[in-house]
Amino acid sequence: QVQLVESGGGSVQAGGSLRLSCAASGRTSPSYAMGWFRQAPGKEREFVSFIRWNGGNTGYAASVKGRFTISRDNAKNTVYLQMNSLLPEDTAVYYCAALNRGNVYSARDYDYWGQGTQVTVSS
Numbered sequence: 001q002v003q004l005v006e007s008g009g010g011s012v013q014a015g016g017s018l019r020l021s022c023a024a025s026g027r028t029s030p031s032y033a034m035g036w037f038r039q040a041p042g043k044e045r046e047f048v049s050f051i052r053w054n055g056g057n058t059g060y061a062a063s064v065k066g067r068f069t070i071s072r073d074n075a076k077n078t079v080y081l082q083m084n085s086l087l088p089e090d091t092a093v094y095y096c097a098a099l100n101r102g103n104v105y106s107a108r109d110y111d112y113w114g115q116g117t118q119v120t121v122s123s
Helices: none
Strands: 004-009 010-013 019-026 032-041 046-052 058-060 068-073 078-083 093-098 116-123
Touching: 004 010, 004 093, 019 032, 019 116, 032 078, 046 068, 046 078, 058 068
Parallel strands: 010 116
Antiparallel strands: 004 019, 019 078, 032 046, 032 093, 046 058, 068 078, 093 116
């Protein structure tokens, strides 16, 4: 089992920044990919970004590319999502997830999920 705990959400005005953290514990593996997803009210959960523990390959949704940066601290087993130039449409619950094998862009392939952290961006 892998436990994931997100933190760092909050309320900001448009143009502001937040940094989300995801602390992983339990039976983590260097082969895992870590993803960030988000879900706004009435909408499906959507991919935001991923990073691989091993090698650090990253990917971003087109809607956040250039504004969000994902990173990892292997020593702390923590993944970060730095979110800059936030827009009202970024408002959602953000989830951290761990993937053993599968499509890093597909929420259904992820094996473990955190509880989520709310991000609210006001105009």
